[in-house]
Amino acid sequence: MSGILRPGAAVEMAHGGGGMATTRLIREIFARHFANPILDQGHDAARLNLPHGRIVMSTDAHVISPLEFPGGDIGSLAVHGTINDVAMGGAVPVALSAAFIIEEGLPLETLDHIAASMGAAARKASVPIATGDTKVVERGAADGLFITTTGIGLIPEGIEIAPERIAPGMAILLSGTLGDHGVAILSQRQGLAFGTTIESDSAALHRMVGDMLAAAPSIACLRDPTRGGLSATLNELAEAAGVSMTLKEAAIPVRPEVAGACELLGLDPIHIANEGKLVCICPPEQAEAVLNIMRAHPEGRDAAQIGAVGAHAAPGTPGLLRMETLIGGMRVVDWLAGEQLPRIC
Amino acid sequence: MKYVSEFRDPALAQSLATAIAREADPARSYAFMEFCGGHTHAIFRYGVQDLVPSNVRFVHGPGCPVCVLPMRRLDDALELAERHGVILATYGDMMRVPGSGRRSMLTARSAGADIRMVYSPLDALALARDNPDRQVVFMGIGFETTTPATGMAILTARAQGLANFSVFCNHVLTPPAMAHVLAAPGVALDGFLGPSHVSTVIGAGAYRPLVAHYGRPLVIAGFEPLDVLQSVLMLIRQVNEGRQEVENQYSRVVTEAGNTKAQGVIEEVFALRETFEWRGLGSVPDSARAIRPELADFDAEARFAISEKQSREVKSCECPAILRGVKQPKDCKLFGKACTPETPMGACMVSSEGSCAAYYTYRRVETMAEMEAAE
Ligand code: SF4
Numbered sequence: 001m002s003g004i005l006r007p008g009a010a011v012e013m014a015h016g017g018g019g020m021a022t023t024r025l026i027r028e029i030f031a032r033h034f035a036n037p038i039l040d041q042g043h044d045a046a047r048l049n050l051p052h053g054r055i056v057m058s059t060d061a062h063v064i065s066p067l068e069f070p071g072g073d074i075g076s077l078a079v080h081g082t083i084n085d086v087a088m089g090g091a092v093p094v095a096l097s098a099a100f101i102i103e104e105g106l107p108l109e110t111l112d113h114i115a116a117s118m119g120a121a122a123r124k125a126s127v128p129i130a131t132g133d134t135k136v137v138e139r140g141a142a143d144g145l146f147i148t149t150t151g152i153g154l155i156p157e158g159i160e161i162a163p164e165r166i167a168p169g170m171a172i173l174l175s176g177t178l179g180d181h182g183v184a185i186l187s188q189r190q191g192l193a194f195g196t197t198i199e200s201d202s203a204a205l206h207r208m209v210g211d212m213l214a215a216a217p218s219i220a221c222l223r224d225p226t227r228g229g230l231s232a233t234l235n236e237l238a239e240a241a242g243v244s245m246t247l248k249e250a251a252i253p254v255r256p257e258v259a260g261a262c263e264l265l266g267l268d269p270i271h272i273a274n275e276g277k278l279v280c281i282c283p284p285e286q287a288e289a290v291l292n293i294m295r296a297h298p299e300g301r302d303a304a305q306i307g308a309v310g311a312h313a314a315p316g317t318p319g320l321l322r323m324e325t326l327i328g329g330m331r332v333v334d335w336l337a338g339e340q341l342p343r344i345c
Numbered sequence: 346m347k348y349v350s351e352f353r354d355p356a357l358a359q360s361l362a363t364a365i366a367r368e369a370d371p372a373r374s375y376a377f378m379e380f381c382g383g384h385t386h387a388i389f390r391y392g393v394q395d396l397v398p399s400n401v402r403f404v405h406g407p408g409c410p411v412c413v414l415p416m417r418r419l420d421d422a423l424e425l426a427e428r429h430g431v432i433l434a435t436y437g438d439m440m441r442v443p444g445s446g447r448r449s450m451l452t453a454r455s456a457g458a459d460i461r462m463v464y465s466p467l468d469a470l471a472l473a474r475d476n477p478d479r480q481v482v483f484m485g486i487g488f489e490t491t492t493p494a495t496g497m498a499i500l501t502a503r504a505q506g507l508a509n510f511s512v513f514c515n516h517v518l519t520p521p522a523m524a525h526v527l528a529a530p531g532v533a534l535d536g537f538l539g540p541s542h543v544s545t546v547i548g549a550g551a552y553r554p555l556v557a558h559y560g561r562p563l564v565i566a567g568f569e570p571l572d573v574l575q576s577v578l579m580l581i582r583q584v585n586e587g588r589q590e591v592e593n594q595y596s597r598v599v600t601e602a603g604n605t606k607a608q609g610v611i612e613e614v615f616a617l618r619e620t621f622e623w624r625g626l627g628s629v630p631d632s633a634r635a636i637r638p639e640l641a642d643f644d645a646e647a648r649f650a651i652s653e654k655q656s657r658e659v660k661s662c663e664c665p666a667i668l669r670g671v672k673q674p675k676d677c678k679l680f681g682k683a684c685t686p687e688t689p690m691g692a693c694m695v696s697s698e699g700s701c702a703a704y705y706t707y708r709r710v711e712t713m714a715e716m717e718a719a720e
Contacts, residue, residue, distance in 0.1 A: 023717075076386055088587060096506045126362060169710055178654065216574070250355065266697070268464015273413045299439075320710060324391070324392075325356055325357060325391040325570075326353040326358075326391065326570070327354075327358035327391050327392070327393070327396065327571070327574075328355050328358055328362075328392075328395070328396060329391050329393055329394070329395035329396055330392045330395055331389065331390065331391075331392045331707040331708065332707050332708065334706045334707075
């Protein structure tokens, strides 16, 4: 093939110049891998026919390093991350946009891999990448590749996902093991090789969410515990809803390899980022049914009830997250102070 | 799937808790100091105090290397990076510790100083090799656990003829600090939970003179919550039976003699300082290491002229008293208000092994409520 993908070829400033090189880059890499009827119309702005109703819109910038990691890459992550953000609003994702900031010198082969994986993730999720943009910046002005994706989705009738609806007595469910993504990334980083085979959990959760909401429309809240991990997600929700929450450490699923790696690094899985997990808060009488639906999906195989919502916090005080520890003591579960682990999403 | 190791088994924890409740004499109280910050962290992380009766009290000791480093030494390290233009290589937990004027390595770095976070002194050696035209100084800090690795780095640097590598040595010793705590007025201790990792290096035997001299029991304890509970039970039994012995709960790792190879490296590379300043404890004789004169080429204090300076602690920070075990974080007016892990005023709030950070992270609500009640 006389295409741009010659061995050893890299992205050059000309690929972002808007001329022939740009057109070829888009045609031979992005359009080829993302092909779908909306994108193929070739307009600057994608046209979508949507029914009337409530629309959610969400955007997420991805700057992860390394670009490729066990269980995924920045491309699949950018698709899954935004689909999940839309799904956590209770919506059915309709389309994505993708913007690429590419550092001069990125091997075209790497870009091609990532675009292929991105296209595959979008096809598997049945959510088209409807429009996009590409910019090339000088060496040093970015680190390889940054991708921003935006997604829109439609909220079905009768669904109302909002932290304010969290009420005392509700069950707190988690769709699977904690910490897989963050530890998979850390294990790739130089100087932190501990020879594990932990893979990122990066996955699109919208189908599982669709089934959960169809069976239990009274689910109060959904969130994906990404940056800051489960502790940040639940602290946020407890604060927004003005309630206390109590977790049972023994009920929280963590892979032994992840637990071991965390121990070595002095980290707590509860603070580590996930990219394919969700927290669901629902009325207690529906917990079992929702768990069964989650467990029927591969992404929810290890779903478990990990705690319950307690009383309303006293007026003027923030909600509080506590945990019964493995040995039966109680403690506060705090936000992580100080720096987050850098660039894991 | 779940991570419940045998050292965290809830049923075993309950049976130990029951034994402690049965054997602890309600007519008296027990105050045990866990010397090591790692134990402090485990006690809070697992809520161990909820499993023991209220007359059994943990007193948190000075075994947090970052916490006991006097501000002056941190200021000296900042000077090395800023005035002498070296690459300063340091463990990550030093980065946020506030020095004089609330400046930290992190603020110095954003102001242009070349400060790099490393995971081991070997990373610092690699920095020296990769930057032959720069001086690289490794900030050596910690108890007997980290001292051998620093020593190995110095021996490697000598073997490889690395002329641009040196160590700013702040390594300290555990037994002299314990003796200092016991000799100081104001702390009534009934016994020590001895450190886990330090003891693997120095061995159980290292504590015998101390225990004989001061007549307080010491149980070397592992890091897991069940280790801590079992060690508490062993201490209670010693107290009840009037024994004062060194016992080794952590015998799956710690031996009587310790790691003689590691001790050999320490002896080869380091001498004892006559005295060393500890934050909280003041000057403690024979409590710290210095690099031997014959290895002065690798001693940052010999290589660079570090200026005399007056370092000033934040006035109302109670770290010094907390590190001696005579006060608790709730006795500090700044706790949870001006001083939080995000805006630390003292070292005890920075390190995850510090008492203030442990109280803030795991028992904030209770502690703040006690503070309010006391006002
Ligand atoms: S709360 Fe902060 S200021 Fe107070 S003693 Fe602890 S570290 Fe020092």
